[in-house]
Amino acid sequence: MKSNKITLFNIVFILFSTCAFAQYNFELVKDINPSGLANPHLSIEHNNKLYFSAIDGTNGRELWVTDGTTTGTQLLKNIYSGRGSSYPSSFTEYNGKLYFRADDGINGEELWVTDGTTAGTQLLKDINSSSGSALLRFTVYNGKLYFSADDGINGKELWVTDGTTAGTQLLKDIYTGGTNSFPQNLTVYNNKLYFSADDGTNGRELWVTDGTTAGTQIVKDIYSGGDDSGPSDFTEYNGKLYFSADDGINGKELWVTDGTNAGTQMVYNISYSNSSFPSELIIYNGELYFTANDNINGTELWVSDGTSAGTQMVANINTTSHSYPRNLTIYNGKLYFSADDGINGMELWVSDGYNSGTVMVKDINSSSGSSPISFTVYNGELYFNAIDGTNGRELWVTNGTTAGTVKISPAVAPMSDPISMLVRFVELNNSLFFDARFTTAGRELWKLTTPNLSTHENVTENIAVYPNPVTNILHLQTVNNTNTIELYSITGSLIESWENSTKIDLTHQTTGIYIVKIITQQGVTTKKIIKK
Template identity: 45%
Template sequence: MQRISSSNRFAERIRFGSRTAILALAGLALTACGSGGGGGGGGGSSTPSAFLLFRADDGSKGAEPWTSDGSGSGTELLKNIKGSGGDSRPDEFTRMGDTVFFKANGPDNSELYKTDGTAGGTQQVKDINPSGYAGPQHLATYDGALYFTAKDGSNGSELWRSDGTASGTRMVKDINPGPGDSEPGKALYSGLSPTVYNNHLYFNANDGTNGVELWRTDGTKAGTERVTDINNGSDDSLPFGLTVAGGTAYFGAQDSSSNRDLYRVDTSGASPKAVKVNSGNGIIPNSLVAFDGEVYFRAQPAGGNFDYELWRTASGGGITQVKDINSGSNASQAAPRLVFDGKLYLTANGGTDGTELWRSDGTASGTKQVADINPGSNDSRIGALTVFNGALYFQASDGSSGDELWRTSGGAVGQVADINPGGDSDPAFLTVFDGTLYFRADDGITGEELWETDGTISGTQRVGDINTGLGDGLTGSAIFAFQ
């Protein structure tokens, strides 16, 4: 494998000077990032037009929201939501209009918060559960409103909506009447995020009678309804992986015989329903990705043997196997990841080279391994795939330099930089913002911190040391870009 060539970084440093402010829910060491002490925050009062969001801990104020303009000196605490002696642990950043909503643990426990990128504009939306823990989760936007699940102390975990004001934050429907949870979001495998399809928001819920099934809402109580009861009675079908491809919504679910199969949503009649797509039973679909009007996924043949390969829906109905990547009864464990440059990229084990990066044009002949990054039968441990500046960036290990940042433009594959020589830098949460790729990494000296790259060795550098020394600065589960 080749290393990506370096380039002059001077122009990049000059460009930072004109960059709009970046919000980072992170913490950089105060010696490098300004003060922002007490229960307030740093920065000016003007509202930034673009920003990054992530969570971090500077070692003294706990996990709180921070802001950054992409430089160490311009990275500072946004607001100490929890105050002394705790962590607000902001998470699930979701944009609606000019506001970013998130959940955080403040003085009123876990509640819904919002920010415009300033300390003054970072505030709790409403104390949903005055007696305890609201626990907002599964944030999603639909038809000009924010939807999420929460508990108000009287009802269990139910579907709520908000326009960003206290008075405009209310429960949509008590799906499981009384204190019982409707369990929105509960699912198998990778879960089922609330998804907009055909002018409705689809989600999972349990009404206390039919188990966890697929539901939808138009934002009203009357328009919140169960789509189908795949697992008849009180047992759960636990829908997962809802993905829209070619104007159709597909998902996996299990029936009353514990067969896990592929379904589609049919809205042609007076009421919505779910229709099984595959013939036979028990294909166990997973890792659904939309590509070229169809949905691609990992599955086994009907009836089992756990020979997981790459499959897709067929334009005339049903499903078809794209390729038996690991021929015979062996499983390639093909897992579609994302679409880049007109191809579907996936990870798979061809039986010789371990689990490596593959790509497909939807045909057997056009499904090929990109490279054997970790030579031999060892896995390259690929993850965090993200498109940036005409190339695909990802985490991988070549067996020599640990888990590091790599890239491919569809042809050659190369390591961008060996951030942690002799160890793993574990690059994660790759996020594109204003012509730069930001991510979390550990250089073995300063812990997990905020890094940036322009795709070159010299242009790959740490933004700042949030938690001075070996302590981890970035403690969240995402870096969010508002732009």
């Protein structure tokens, strides 16, 4: 039971209203399930609205939509009538509508479409009349939507739709005889659609289609003899498609293709003794970064310019074992990720692409790893969730500095594990939406709003603050007289104020992020500062 929910929400709302200069403003968007947990699963922003699934305690897990307001957060359609759940998922934009999979309790899990209205949320086609078609991997290519599905006759194969029932068809039965070819990793490259599939003869190999049955063919049998090369992690770079694959001789290594059989080759044999398992491929600073295990240094951060000689380890983060770099994310011109150096556990790391510039940002959990995950860039900062050893998994933010890596939450009594490990952040109308359990309301839909400093500051007056980051004295430079300077915490609490001054002493303040409010004859300007 959540008997204190309304009172707590009112308290939180009052806190938001009085914290006009807080950097991080939290708001419970809506108490979707007053009697339990809504557990919203956020999916996609479409036409200035956020679509997601949630449980309201009456209809089961169904399709919901929000414009970011309480009144605009509504059940879009109860697809599985009664208390059953339709489990809508895999939302993909195509031709101005959202396509997804859902189970209406009659046809099983099938292909659905919505235009954002209840009446326009409909079953597009019952592909498998005997049970669900188990749709996966929606990918838009050449004006149509491609996916894998099982029609109950041909097995799980490659399908295509133009958005109509008649235009939803099997493209090709790759593994004939009713057996699954399991098309995976659908990726558009060079005006064609590449994927992996098993035709029953060559094993799981690299395939391509131009959208026609005749043009759906195997590119190369990388692992000859019927075994699987298992191509995966497709990433386009420098006009070619890179991926990991196993040729049966060198193990799973880094490969590249230009779309031809002859042009499909191994880039470099990273591990001569076993598979290096390249993964998390990402383009950064004009090169291809990924994780790999050379079976000498363990799984570490690697980089490639597309040549054998230019494929090298960036840094040996863990000199005794694997550092397991994960969640590679570009932010503010650098590459951020989680890694374990063998001393501090899995923590937040950053790299500029060089060994010397690959360093730990902050040891968040000094007793064990904080396991940061779900990195998301929003309004000039990097958000993620981590465990500092105090209150379970919580919301964190960083500007790339140690002092600027802080835990944030509403100004309420903390709940244990307020953020789930698999939380998904989605930006809508300059706010960051996510599911959280900050109060006794349970796990509900929340949003975070921060000022975009480039527009939030008073650009009519040129005020400089320095040094920033600051250790002791912060100086202000302005052409007008400063009437008042106010220092606020990141939660919006006024800490200290000064009158008619051009410098403030922050020696006694703890490290972290603060907001400085500067009042002159010309108006009000706010500045974000970092105390070292």
